[in-house]
Amino acid sequence: MASEKHFKYVILGGGVAAGYAAREFDKQGVKPGELAIISKEAVAPYERPALSKAYLFPQNPARLPGFHTCVGSGGEKLLPEWYSEKGIELILNTEIVKADLAAKTLTSATEATFTYEILLIATGSTVIKLTDFGTQGAEYNNILYLREIQDADKLLAAIQAKKDGKAVVIGGGYIGLELSAALKINNIDVTMVYPEPWCMPRLFTADIAHFYEAYYANKGIKMVKGTYSCWLRCQ
Ligand SMILES: Cc1cc2nc3c(=O)[nH]c(=O)nc-3n(C[C@H](O)[C@H](O)[C@H](O)COP(=O)(O)OP(=O)(O)OC[C@H]3O[C@@H](n4cnc5c(N)ncnc54)[C@H](O)[C@@H]3O)c2cc1C
Structure with a gap:
């Protein structure tokens, strides 16, 4: 019972x-x-x-x-x-x-x-997933999200499995920026993709954002701006 x-x-x-x-x-x-x-x-x-x-x-x-x-x-x-x-x-x-x-x-x-x-x-919020938008390829198992500790563990496993690998980070907010920096210090080649004209547009002015974008570029992180991810082809 x-x-x-x-x-x-x-x-x-x-x-x-x-x-x-x-x-x-x-x-x-x-x-x-x-x-x-x-x-x-x-x-x-x-x-x-x-x-x-x-x-x-x-x-x-x-x-x-x-x-x-x-x-x-x-x-x-x-x-x-x-x-x-x-x-x-x-x-x-x-x-x-x-x-x-x-x-x-x-x-x-x-x-x-x-x-x-x-x-x-106090149920917080949930991560927005590409499957929510019907993005083509969204179901591939090398597409990861970050909200709970088990997500972070999956990410760590992927970093370990793909030493010196490549990652695309979708999203140019706090978490996208922090995650990109963390991936970079794990020797992952990072490209960020986000739809806005600059990172963290709700908080940063263009000038502040450009300072951070230049800092990230200097560390070797690529940024593709003004772009939505419509479909994904995974290796
Ligand atoms: C990776 C990451 C980095 C962040 N960094 C920062 C930062 O640097 N500074 C900052 O201010 N904020 C940051 N945030 C945001 C911050 O973590 C959230 O604002 C905060 O966690 C919200 O607290 P909460 O308790 O409302 O929700 P959460 O911490 O999300 O907790 C919600 C809880 O409810 C549980 N839950 C949900 N639905 C159910 C259900 N149906 N049944 C049972 N349990 C359920 C979830 O499993 C979870 O345990 C970050 C968030 C993430 C994901």
């Missing part, structure tokens, strides 16, 4: 917001057994920004448990033991597929149910 559990507070999602919220719940005196975090990820909340930075370094890379929340703000690192000591239940590897808000009930993919008094939804 599928299990059922009740909590006074449930945080749905186990990312950055969940980790910081748990710390705040603790400060506010939440009692053991009152709070649960339900996450489809396999690990306790961590500082996601590390995934496009130190996690990909060829030397001394960041690894868990080194970057669990709340180290990103200079705070205490909340290890899985911290949650158990506080009586905060970490329910991992659990994807919620149905929320009945009237009945205050969540149902997981494995049909476990969780009832609550107060629900905090």
Whole structure:
């Protein structure tokens, strides 16, 4: 029979917001057994920004448990033991597929149910995939995305498997720029492709962007601007 559990507070999602919220719940005196975090990820909340930075370094890379929340703000690192000591239940590897808000009930993919008094939804965002646009070739298995730690692990495996290989990074925002730099220091030949006239157009003026583009070009990173990826041919 599928299990059922009740909590006074449930945080749905186990990312950055969940980790910081748990710390705040603790400060506010939440009692053991009152709070649960339900996450489809396999690990306790961590500082996601590390995934496009130190996690990909060829030397001394960041690894868990080194970057669990709340180290990103200079705070205490909340290890899985911290949650158990506080009586905060970490329910991992659990994807919620149905929320009945009237009945205050969540149902997981494995049909476990969780009832609550107060629900905090912290499910973040999801990566936009080329398959979402029906891009030709989008299903090739050497097309990778970066959002969760398992994505970063796939990327690391690809870097290892293709030493001195080539990569195309689609997207000229923060993550595209950081990822391109990380690939470059792993000796990957990088070409960035993005539709805007310059990188990070929502934040950078043309002058600031050109400074960074020149810096990247100087490191050997190529940038193809003003271009959408419509179809892909993979080797
Ligand atoms: C590679 C990368 C680098 C970044 N770098 C920076 C940076 O340098 N600076 C910066 O300010 N921001 C950065 N960001 C953005 C920052 O990480 C996000 O703003 C932050 O993670 C948002 O926190 P969140 O808790 O709202 O969502 P998330 O951290 O995304 O957490 C959402 C959680 O909910 C879980 N979840 C979703 N749906 C379900 C479901 N149905 N059932 C169960 N669990 C579910 C997910 O698995 C995840 O654990 C970066 C993001 C990425 C991906």
